[in-house]
Amino acid sequence: MKVVVDFDLCESNAVCMNIAPEVFEVRDDDFLYILNETPEPALHEKVREAAERCPKQAITLEG
Amino acid sequence: MVTIAVAGASLAGVQAAQVLRRQGFDGRLVVIGDEPHQPYDRPPLSKEYLTADEPDEERLKLRATADPAALDLDWRLGRAAVSLDLAGSTVVLDDGEAIAFDGLVVATGASPRRLPGQDPGAEAGDGSSAATLLELRTLDDARRLRAAIDGGATRIVVCGAGFIGAEVAASARQRGVDVTLIDAAPAPMDRVLDREAGMAVADLHRANGVDVRLGVKVTEVAAGEDRAGALVTLDDGAELAADVVVVGIGVVPNTAWLDGSGLTIDDGVVTDATTLAAERVVAAGDVARWPNQRFGGSLMRVEQWDNAIDMGGHAARRLLAELDGGQPEPFRPVPWFWSDQYDRKIQLAGVVGPHREIVQGTMDEGRFVQLYADDDGRFCGALCWNRPRQAIQARQLVADGGTLDAARERLG
Numbered sequence: 001m002k003v004v005v006d007f008d009l010c011e012s013n014a015v016c017m018n019i020a021p022e023v024f025e026v027r028d029d030d031f032l033y034i035l036n037e038t039p040e041p042a043l044h045e046k047v048r049e050a051a052e053r054c055p056k057q058a059i060t061l062e063g
Numbered sequence: 064m065v066t067i068a069v070a071g072a073s074l075a076g077v078q079a080a081q082v083l084r085r086q087g088f089d090g091r092l093v094v095i096g097d098e099p100h101q102p103y104d105r106p107p108l109s110k111e112y113l114t115a116d117e118p119d120e121e122r123l124k125l126r127a128t129a130d131p132a133a134l135d136l137d138w139r140l141g142r143a144a145v146s147l148d149l150a151g152s153t154v155v156l157d158d159g160e161a162i163a164f165d166g167l168v169v170a171t172g173a174s175p176r177r178l179p180g181q182d183p184g185a186e187a188g189d190g191s192s193a194a195t196l197l198e199l200r201t202l203d204d205a206r207r208l209r210a211a212i213d214g215g216a217t218r219i220v221v222c223g224a225g226f227i228g229a230e231v232a233a234s235a236r237q238r239g240v241d242v243t244l245i246d247a248a249p250a251p252m253d254r255v256l257d258r259e260a261g262m263a264v265a266d267l268h269r270a271n272g273v274d275v276r277l278g279v280k281v282t283e284v285a286a287g288e289d290r291a292g293a294l295v296t297l298d299d300g301a302e303l304a305a306d307v308v309v310v311g312i313g314v315v316p317n318t319a320w321l322d323g324s325g326l327t328i329d330d331g332v333v334t335d336a337t338t339l340a341a342e343r344v345v346a347a348g349d350v351a352r353w354p355n356q357r358f359g360g361s362l363m364r365v366e367q368w369d370n371a372i373d374m375g376g377h378a379a380r381r382l383l384a385e386l387d388g389g390q391p392e393p394f395r396p397v398p399w400f401w402s403d404q405y406d407r408k409i410q411l412a413g414v415v416g417p418h419r420e421i422v423q424g425t426m427d428e429g430r431f432v433q434l435y436a437d438d439d440g441r442f443c444g445a446l447c448w449n450r451p452r453q454a455i456q457a458r459q460l461v462a463d464g465g466t467l468d469a470a471r472e473r474l475g
């Protein structure tokens with residue numbers, strides 16, 4: 001699984017970070033950072049949920 | 064083979080289907096949707112879809128169904144469910160097909176409330192005002208509105224300043240259209256926000272050149288003089304000429320097909336606290352009304368994006384528990400919604416309460432965090448403008464039962 005974020009759509013609301021903090025982090029500069037672009041299988045469920053719950057549908061999961 | 068039917072192929076229904084598969088359901092999964100389109104996301108319809116140079120319909124498609132084969136669904140698109148026989152566990156479609164099910168997810172959403180004489184199928188130029196009366200719920204509605212603006216509409220009257228009406232007003236303004244925004248209530252978004260915050264929404268629109276008229280009702284929409292547009296009469300006597308009138312006066316749940324089925328219908332499909340409407344039948348999304356135990360168990364029907372997804376997933380798990388004899392869980396979410404207008408991101412986490420205090424920024428700046436507490440002084444929600452991260456933190460704090468002090472500390 002590869003995590004791709006469309007930063008033109010992302011509004012840094014940190015919905016994803018709340019669900020999968022191992023992978024997504026919105027820092028104090030209000031930008032989203034992807035901590036781990038290829039999360040291990042144990043995290044896939046959470047990452048999938050983060051992608052579903054992103055209100056801007058900015059997260060795409062490849063593979 | 065075990066069959067689960069999902070009525071309504073939009074956010075809640077598709078999410079339910081997806082979670083059913085993810086939880087290992089390997090039976091037949093029939094998804095019925097009366098729109099001809101592949102499932103798509105609605106929030107952009109009142110925002111980017113109207114304002115973008117080129118609307119991108121590909122982008123609207125729900126991610127879950129981008130690869131329709133992956134979920135192995137038995138689609139019935141462009142087909143409506145017309146009746147439910149509970150005793151016989153059968154759903155009948157408009158072409159007469161009867162689908163026998165072991166489990167059913169009701170996710171038929173809601174449709175716009177209409178003014179008398181409003182007919183969304185009317186063609187322009189038939190001499191009536193009907194063709195100028197638009198609404199915004201579906202992709203087809205959005206195409207019509209976009210086409211009107213692209214086609215040179217210069218005056219739009221928006222009836223109803225709820226979040227859809229307010230977003231349409233903002234998007235049309237951004238396209239350079241003259242906009243009049245009308246609501247019978249004393250403030251915009253009056254059903255969801257506190258009055259003062261609602262007035263801040265009015266100020267925002269006025270600052271952007273919208274003619275905002277509050278506390279007035281539309282008494283008549285007649286054909287315009289040139290027969291192309293409309294003439295809107297208000298109960299204070301004002302007359303407004305418009306090329307297009309957009310009606311956004313709320314929605315009603317799509318339950319007509321369930322009349323006489325034996326399900327409890329009362330402003331939606333009423334379920335128990337776990338989303339169960341009847342034996343082996345669950346409901347989710349805009350159509351569902353359930354007692355949310357987190358807020359004292361009073362019946363709630365939530366017309367919001369995140370709730371449709373959350374509840375769709377919950378209903379799927381609830382249905383599996385019903386079929387496998389698992390342990391049912393109550394659905395007790397903290398609501399959360401957003402609305403984008405101009406450069407403002409307005410977000411409400413939790414619910415509005417009688418006590419409120421701004422702990423960051425000011426309304427004038429258009430960037431603030433306002434906390435709410437209920438009658439007992441308990442922290443129950445937060446309104447954030449251009450503070451999207453704080454909204455999500457607030458939601459988590461409400462879920463965790465955080466105190467007002469903790470909220471001040473975290474969000475101040």
Ligand SMILES: Cc1cc2nc3c(=O)[nH]c(=O)nc-3n(C[C@H](O)[C@H](O)[C@H](O)COP(=O)(O)OP(=O)(O)OC[C@H]3O[C@@H](n4cnc5c(N)ncnc54)[C@H](O)[C@@H]3O)c2cc1C
Nearest residue numbers: 071073074075097106143144171172173348349366367368
């Ligand atoms: C323009 C617009 C902008 C929005 N913006 C926001 C926003 O910014 N933030 C936010 O939180 N929420 C927003 N929402 C609300 C959000 O989109 C809805 O809460 C969500 O779509 C509800 O999903 P649902 O699946 O329950 O119902 P719906 O999306 O209403 O889907 C129900 C589906 O079932 C179909 N159907 C109905 N009856 C039948 C039948 N008998 N047989 C078969 N199919 C049937 C309908 O045609 C529809 O396709 C917006 C909504 C709109 C319309």
Ligand code: SF4
Nearest residue numbers: 010011013014016054
């Ligand atoms: S949930 Fe979506 S919009 Fe929000 S920070 Fe994550 S990627 Fe960005």
